[in-house]
Amino acid sequence: MIDRFEVIKGDITKQNVDAIVNAANTSLLGGGxxxxxxxxxxxxxLVMECRELHGCKTSQAKITKGYxxxxxxxxxxxxxxxxxxxxxxxxxxxxCYRNSLELxxxxxxxxxxxxSISTGAYRFPVEKAAMIAxxxxxxxxxxxSSIEKVLMxxxxxxxxxxxxxxxxxx
Ligand code: ADP
Numbered sequence: 001m002i003d004r005f006e007v008i009k010g011d012i013t014k015q016n017v018d019a020i021v022n023a024a025n026t027s028l029l030g031g032g033x034x035x036x037x038x039x040x041x042x043x044x045x046l047v048m049e050c051r052e053l054h055g056c057k058t059s060q061a062k063i064t065k066g067y068x069x070x071x072x073x074x075x076x077x078x079x080x081x082x083x084x085x086x087x088x089x090x091x092x093x094x095x096c097y098r099n100s101l102e103l104x105x106x107x108x109x110x111x112x113x114x115x116s117i118s119t120g121a122y123r124f125p126v127e128k129a130a131m132i133a134x135x136x137x138x139x140x141x142x143x144x145s146s147i148e149k150v151l152m153x154x155x156x157x158x159x160x161x162x163x164x165x166x167x168x169x170x
Contacts (some may be wrong), residue, residue, distance in 0.1 A: 004141050005134075005150045007167050009160040012153040013041035017111040019073035020066070021100050023118065026078050028056050034115040034155070043068040050076070059095035061103045073107060075100045079118030082125065090132055093118055097136035105146055113151040116159050126159055130166040138170060 012020050012034060022038045025031045028050040030039040039046055049064045053076075056062050061077040077100045080092035096117055104112050114133065118124035137150050152167075154160035 004148060005137055005152070005167075007152045007154065007160065007163045009154050009157065011037070011155065012113050012115050013037050013069060015113040015151060015153060016070050017113045017149070017151065018071060018109040019063075019075050019104055019107070019112045020069065020071045021112065021114045021117070022074050022076045023115050023120070023122075024056060024076040024078050026055050026057065028053055028062065028076055031121075033120045038069070038074060041069055042066060042074065046074065059092040059099065061096065061099040063103055063107055071113070073104075073109060075103055075109075075112075077117065079122055079124065082118065082123040085128075089118075089124065090128070093124065093129060093132050094136050097133055098140065101137070101140045101144070101147070101150075105144060108146075110147060111149040111151075112147065113153050115153055115155065116163070119159065126162045127166060130163045134163070134167055134170055 023034050045067045053062050056078050058078045064074050066072050066074050077096040080089040119126045119129045
């Protein structure tokens with residue numbers, strides 16, 4: 001699994017992969033953080049397609065084209081807002097990774113990049129999120145052979161260090 005999964009530091013909008021995952025909100029109409037960056041880089045056609053999707057529930061995933069991005073696809077998933085940990089946040093976050101990977105496979109995606117879902121505006125603790133993300137991706141890759149590469153793209157140094165540390169412990 002290790003050669004098919006990599007933690008890097010960078011900007012997800014710049015990745016040359018088949019699909020990038022967006023940490024969207026339930027409206028799918030754009031927002032701040034990585035969502036805003038993806039919409040800016042993809043151009044206005046992305047929000048036009050998103051409008052036709054009529055939103056997305058927490059932990060579900062929907063796919064659009066990538067427009068001006070190098071990625072052909074954007075897989076939008078909505079992470080849980082951290083509310084202290086007793087509102088099913090862990091399972092909802094794990095489901096985001098599972099659903100987005102399943103949708104990727106259905107669409108023939110072989111290379112995919114993730115941001116750290118929920119750990120920005122949604123305040124999910126980074127170490128806990130990293131554990132869940134890496135565990136789900138690893139479990140998925142153990143049974144799937146169509147995905148060639150999963151990149152975890154960390155935007156800031158602190159997130160990058162934490163994901164690397166957790167990755168090393170697997
Ligand atoms: P959420 O609402 O799911 O918490 P955010 O976008 O607020 O989503 O934050 C999720 C993570 O995405 C944070 O670690 C944030 O630093 C990171 N991020 C912001 N911009 C980018 C980008 N261009 N590429 C990759 N990650 C990004």
